[in-house]
Amino acid sequence: MITIVDILTGMAWAGGLALVFQLASVVFGFDTTDTDVDTELGDDGGVRMFSILGFTSFLFMFGLVGRYFILTVGLHLALSILIAFAVGVGSMYLVAYLFYKAKSLETNGTIRIQNALDCTGTVYLPFKNDLNGTVHINVNGIMREYDGKAFDGKGNFKVGDSVKVKEVKGNFVEVIKN
Numbered sequence: 001m002i003t004i005v006d007i008l009t010g011m012a013w014a015g016g017l018a019l020v021f022q023l024a025s026v027v028f029g030f031d032t033t034d035t036d037v038d039t040e041l042g043d044d045g046g047v048r049m050f051s052i053l054g055f056t057s058f059l060f061m062f063g064l065v066g067r068y069f070i071l072t073v074g075l076h077l078a079l080s081i082l083i084a085f086a087v088g089v090g091s092m093y094l095v096a097y098l099f100y101k102a103k104s105l106e107t108n109g110t111i112r113i114q115n116a117l118d119c120t121g122t123v124y125l126p127f128k129n130d131l132n133g134t135v136h137i138n139v140n141g142i143m144r145e146y147d148g149k150a151f152d153g154k155g156n157f158k159v160g161d162s163v164k165v166k167e168v169k170g171n172f173v174e175v176i177k178n
Helices: 004-027 052-073 077-103
Strands: 120-125 133-139 142-150 162-169 172-177
Touching (some): 004 052, 004 077, 052 077, 120 142, 133 162, 133 172
Parallel strands (some): 142 172
Antiparallel strands (some): 133 142
16 A cells, blocks of 8 residues: 555655756756746746746655655654645745846846947057047957047047047947047
């Protein structure tokens, strides 16, 4: 006859093996964490508690904690199941929170030309008055190359001159000598 302890043991084994499989697949480049159900918590839609990973962590913790409190501590069955359920839901939330925080670390690396305003750099290809040249501008610690023009169409810029971006127009920057 199958007992509740056998069921909890099976749940712990199933959840644990699934977690190990998911961890191994993520480590080896097969992302299995993006199989989420459309139930989201929070206003930003970022905490996905009901995912395959969340469900397997629930199974694992529910089975382990329930089995522990029934066999080792000797608590009543209903109280053991209630505690195991609470710990299982907590593990689902913890997994969702950890992935939410990890996702917030992502960046796409895009630098918008508008961010170059008031940044400094140097002239790479010389230009004067209304003619275009090329400038290297340091934007957020990253050196970027932009087409440059003299601000107000006035100025003579030689290679190596220090410049400051005064205005951004379209895909080029207007600079003054720094």
